[in-house]
Amino acid sequence: MSQDARDAVGDYRYGFHDPENATIRFDFGLSEQVVRDISELKNEPQWMTDIRVKAFKHFIARPMPDWGNSEMLNSIDFEKVCYYLKSSKGSETDWEEVPEDIKNTFERLGIPDAEQKWLGGVTAQYESEVVYHSIREDLEEQGVVFLDMDSGLREYEDVVKQYFGSVVPYSDNKFSALNTAVWSGGSFLIIPEGVHVEMPVQAYFRINAKNMGQFERTLIIARPGSSVHYIEGCTAPTYSSDSLHSAVVELIAEEGAHIRYSTVQNWSANVYNLVTKRGVAYRNSTIEWVDGNIGSRLTMKYPAVILKEEGAHAEVISVAYSGEGQHQDAGSKVHHLAPNTSSRILAKSISKNGGRSSYRGLVKVSPKAHNCKVSVVCDALLLDEDSRSDTYPTMEVSNQSCVVEHEASVSKVSGEQLFYLMSRGHTEEEAMGMIINGFFEPFTKELPLEYASELNKLLEMEMEGSIG
């Protein structure tokens, strides 16, 4: 790692990178031909090629968002991004078949170990393609489908054709258009009616190459009365040049289904993370986004739920951690379209060393949505005077019977709290780490234990050497 890069990102523990052994690598830059080449390479049906090209044209025509962090957004050079890079022959179901260096990477990240101990299924994506996927036999026997998205398109073309872009159309925003044009990899998950997947399934996303663009596409369909907990993790090496991660995730929770989607985003500080995540919740179903943003230079991400039918429930718990040079612009969107729907948003952020966290939220209650319940709570914690926190909560309530609760707070770590903890034998850094872990506790307690302790360790490490 160059000194520049070290200075830029501090002690990011996943910042190692492997030699790049590409089997296919596209030249930098984006054009209609690049889009067509990706589609052709994947041997896709014509309709998918057509959507990609339309999306590309929309991406070009659509202006950059003028909100969030325009300065950072406008500094992205789309001509200096590699839009497709493949480092393996295909997606394996046995780690032994995965190329040695890639396998080593995922071993360092603890994925095969976690898979054995507590996961129901795993996909691992490296650059543009999923290199490994597997699912427990018992889940497969119950009809659970867990594939990478490209295999999903090949094996379940009708399903993909029906749902692809139905929740997040390419025209939704500039980056959903970009993703639709150049998507590659991601997860395809179907839970059959009445099946409860007890162990979480996990997708892991790794960017290894410099100036890489990763554009995975995920579709999860929970049939009536089913349930699943899907977890994604992401890391990248530390480079002084930038990478771009722009995913689209679509969830469909049918009647009485329950989807929980947990993210621990820990990109290195040279990654732009611009992601569109949205779910549609049908009658009496629940969609939960548990969304942790620790890394990246700029994240703009607002997991959304459309409460389409009566009795549907949305739950969004998010935390954001912004250190030096980082901006986490995160939040949530919920649309109440039906009566007796409810939503609860809890957003917590910590800013340190000049980092910036923003909560940006939108809750819409349509005129027909009687007796809805909405709760939005935003808490920000500032660790020093240089850091910044902003809250942009928007509520558009068009039905008088709706009960809305909204609380927002900004606080600082008090000297008295630190003194109290230090008087119990803890150093100032340890004390700060404890306060921070406590602040994020409403989030971490929703994660599987293994993830929660990993996250706590991560935050404690962020505190090391940070107090002078």
Add this chain to the structure above:
Amino acid sequence: MHSLMKGILAPHLENMLTSCVLSISDLHVSVEGTVVIKGLSLEIQKGEVHAIMGRNGAGKSTLANVLMGHPDYEITQGSIHFNGTPLDELEVFERARAGMFLSFQYPQAIPGVQVGTFLRKSVQAVRKDDCPNNRELRDEMKAAMKILGVDNSFLARYVNDGFSGGEKKRLEILQMLLLKPKLAMLDETDSGLDIDALRMVADGINSISDDAACLVITHYQRLLDHVKPSHVHVMIDGRIVKEGGSELAIQVEDKGYDWLEPTNA
């Protein structure tokens, strides 16, 4: 120590030869430019229980805070030694690890941090030399919680978050029992307690090791009915104006503080 040697050795060397836990010499302390302690000297030996009494504003809590190392308090003159070590060489956490403990008048809430986790981490930080394993610690916790009349659900709550006054003080004493300090300082631990809670907190204080020294800060004598002090000091306006045995606490209870005012003396 032989009386002939007294005064020949430097104070901290004297401390090393005796069982002196805390030695304060001519201490002056100011807070944000205001002088609050104006020349205070005090020695506490192993096993002794000292009470410092005085009205609000006499400088009692300042003394507790300065002993523990609160950054807002500045020592302008004098010295403090703990087991022979000059205190100004020790950071707050090092004081705790060396065996000092302060039961706070206003314990801080740490939302999201469970009492059980906090106790375990604190024991691990402070009792490095005789750190109990998980099982031993669980047994110690059980025994201490029994004395204080708190049940297991206490451990799952967040530190002082939404606690009543009595619960906060119980948690302070619970920490004290588990951290096994050599010097326990209790700042107004009796305030805001009902009679049952007071008795349990007193039982907790009385059950610390006979070797430990104890400094009880209070502005009334209630707690001293249950925790017998070997020495009582009365503090007025930043100085100790009167010293005695436990009978002094009773005199103060009867007569108040006015008769001890320097101008009336």
